[in-house]
Structures are given as C-alpha cells and as structure tokens.
Amino acid sequence: MIVMKPEATEEEIQHVVERVESVGAKAHLSRGEEVTVVGAVGDREHIARLGLEATPGVDRVVPILKPYKLASTQIRHEEPSVFEIGGRRVGGEHFALIAGPCTVESRDQTLETARIVKAGGGSMFRGGAYKPRTSPYAFQGLGRAGLRILAEAKEETGLPIVTELMDARDLEAVVEVADVIQVGARNMQNYALLTEIGRSGKPALIKRGLSSTIEELLMAAEYVLKEGNEKVLLCERGIRTFETAYRFTLDLTAVPVLKELTHLPVIVDPSHAPGRRSLVEPLSLAAAAAGADGIIVEIHPCPEEAICDAAQQLDAHDFERYAGKIEQAAAVAGKSISVAA
Ligand code: PEP
Numbered sequence: 619m620i621v622m623k624p625e626a627t628e629e630e631i632q633h634v635v636e637r638v639e640s641v642g643a644k645a646h647l648s649r650g651e652e653v654t655v656v657g658a659v660g661d662r663e664h665i666a667r668l669g670l671e672a673t674p675g676v677d678r679v680v681p682i683l684k685p686y687k688l689a690s691t692q693i694r695h696e697e698p699s700v701f702e703i704g705g706r707r708v709g710g711e712h713f714a715l716i717a718g719p720c721t722v723e724s725r726d727q728t729l730e731t732a733r734i735v736k737a738g739g740g741s742m743f744r745g746g747a748y749k750p751r752t753s754p755y756a757f758q759g760l761g762r763a764g765l766r767i768l769a770e771a772k773e774e775t776g777l778p779i780v781t782e783l784m785d786a787r788d789l790e791a792v793v794e795v796a797d798v799i800q801v802g803a804r805n806m807q808n809y810a811l812l813t814e815i816g817r818s819g820k821p822a823l824i825k826r827g828l829s830s831t832i833e834e835l836l837m838a839a840e841y842v843l844k845e846g847n848e849k850v851l852l853c854e855r856g857i858r859t860f861e862t863a864y865r866f867t868l869d870l871t872a873v874p875v876l877k878e879l880t881h882l883p884v885i886v887d888p889s890h891a892p893g894r895r896s897l898v899e900p901l902s903l904a905a906a907a908a909g910a911d912g913i914i915v916e917i918h919p920c921p922e923e924a925i926c927d928a929a930q931q932l933d934a935h936d937f938e939r940y941a942g943k944i945e946q947a948a949a950v951a952g953k954s955i956s957v958a959a
C-alpha cells in the first residue's frame with residue numbers, strides 16, 4: 619500500500635501507478651477525502667525493489683498484513699466506501715432499504731410489489747429470476763422472462779434492480795437489467811463467478827455463505843475488487859449453528875465486526891435467517907440500529923401464495939409502516955434511507 623502525500627499531484631500519482639505496473643503488479647487507486655492510496659497487488663519483492671518511498675509525492679509504503687487487501691479498512695484510512703448505484707448513494711450515512719419478492723413469479727405480482735416499494739420510500743427493488751433451490755424439482759425461477767419483467771419494473775418505478783446471477787453464462791443477460799448483481803450464499807465461494815462479476819464492473823452484493831467465516835466473506839469480496847470493481851456490498855444472511863428453533867442464526871455480531879475490518883457497506887438480510895414472518899421485523903430493527911448500511915427484505919403482495927419462501931415474506935401492503943420503523947432504527951445509528959436525489 620503506497621500512501622501518497624495529501625499534496626501529491628495527479629502526475630505524481632500516475633507516475634507511481636506506472637512504476638507499480640512496470641513490474642507486472644496491479645495498481646488499485648483508492649481516493650479518500652484527504653489522501654490517495656495506491657494498492658499494489660503483485661510480487662512483494664519486485665514492488666519493494668522499486669524504492670517507492672523516495673518517489674515524489676509518496677508519503678510512505680506500508681504492507682497490508684490482512685489476507686484481504688483491497689477490502690481492508692487500512693487501504694482507505696478507516697474511511698467507509700460511499701458509492702452510487704442507480705442514483706442512490708450507498709455507504710456512510712446512506713442506508714439502503716432494498717425490498718421485493720423472493721422470486722419474480724409473474725408480471726402482476728412483480729409490478730405491484732415494485733410500485734409499493736417505490737411508494738413506501740424503498741431504495742432499491744429485489745427479485746430473483748434465477749433461484750438457487752435446495753431441490754432440483756422445485757421452481758427454479760423464470761430466467762430470461764423474469765429478467766424482462768424486472769426491466770419493466772425498473773422502467774416504471776425507476777428503482778435500481780438487485781437480482782441474483784448463478785451461472786456466468788447468464789452474465790450478459792443479467793448485466794443488462796441488474797443495477798446490482800446478487801451472489802447467493804451458496805455461490806459465495808464460486809471464485810470463477812466472482813471474477814466474472816468483478817470484470818463486468820457491475821456493483822455486486824455478496825451474501826455470506828451458510829458456513830463461511832467473516833474472513834472468507836471478505837476474501838470473496840477481494841475476488842471482485844481485484845478486477846477493479848469497487849462497488850461491492852457484503853450481506854449477512856444467517857449462518858448454520860446448532861440451534862434448530864429457526865432456520866439460520868442471524869449473526870448480527872458480524873455487522874460491527876465487519877465495520878471494523880472493511881470499508882465496504884454491510885447489508886443485512888433479515889428474511890432468510892429466521893424463515894418466519896414474525897421474526898423479520900425485530901431482526902430488521904436490530905440490524906439497522908447495530909449500524910448496518912442497509913437491509914434486503916422479502917415482501918410479497920400475497921405472502922401465503924408465494925411460490926417460494928412463503929413463510930417469511932412480509933405482506934407488501936404493510937411495507938410503508940415497516941419502512942417507517944426502519945427509518946427510525948437507522949437514525950439511531952446516524953443513517954437515513956437513501957432515495958433518488
Ligand atoms: C435470496 O436472497 O433470494 C436467496 C436465495 O438468499 P441466500 O442466497 O442468502 O439463501
């Protein structure tokens with residue numbers, strides 16, 4: 619990590635980037651409020667031999683000791699990443715309220731829900747066209763037809779779309795519609811998929827694997843960041859524990875811990891962990907008050923009839939009230955819900 623002086627000029631920064639690249643390493647620029655940091659990823663010996671400490675504009679050269687480099691707080695001097703997705707700011711004091719059905723089931727169901735999310739002050743719309751189902755006999759999602767419906771929802775409401783990509787062969791089709799590509803918990807360690815998403819440049823929301831550690835989640839993010847894609851959101855969605863009273867244990871400790879370790883925004887999915895509607899709101903409020911940068915929640919206009927995850931989806935008609943409560947909880951942590959400027 620090459621820390622530039624606050625007064626370093628653009629030429630001096632570019633010169634450092636060129637030097638780093640001259641030994642076959644990759645240079646990642648991270649521009650903070652005060653200083654710019656050049657992250658050099660490559661052979662440590664080769665980079666050390668460049669003697670960058672003595673180069674104009676360079677303040678100091680510091681090794682990043684964590685295995686995740688670009689995701690670490692160190693590279694941004696403890697400043698959180700704030701970036702824009704479809705006109706909404708994410709990170710810092712901007713709270714992303716992402717809501718929508720588990721699955722795109724039909725045009726009516728999807729458009730009705732999207733209108734409710736928009737009217738209720740949501741930040742983005744979620745909905746799966748490709749669904750990772752435990753059973754190969756269960757509904758697998760509408761695929762391309764589902765993506766077309768999501769495109770219509772975006773066209774009508776202007777809400778950015780969050781949707782899952784399971785297979786790199788569908789990347790192009792998903793990129794066309796999605797504002798954020800969701801990587802499901804089961805694919806968190808699909809490194810080829812993460813690399814492709816990194817190369818696509820589309821913002822990514824990476825869900826924590828069912829049995830993955832926080833460090834493994836950060837390493838998954840690193841795969842996307844390494845390709846030069848800086849817009850990565852992390853998502854805690856519940857992990858496997860011995861507890862059987864609910865589906866997964868929502869690890870809310872992960873929220874402040876991740877905030878210590880990474881500058882990336884941390885989102886919480888309060889729906890898939892409990893798997894039960896009555897538990898979704900208290901977990902949502904706890905996540906927002908704990909300092910999460912957003913929530914991705916499942917809502918459906920007629921939850922009992924939902925094709926998948928019927929037991930956990932909130933009634934979409936209750937969304938406005940729910941959003942009001944989230945707004946209050948987020949305010950406790952100093953954040954406000956991000957909507958279009
Ligand atoms: C989802 O959000 O639609 C989903 C399948 O979640 P997860 O990958 O966390 O199980």
Ligand code: MN
Pocket residue numbers: 720721890916926927
């Ligand atoms: Mn679901």
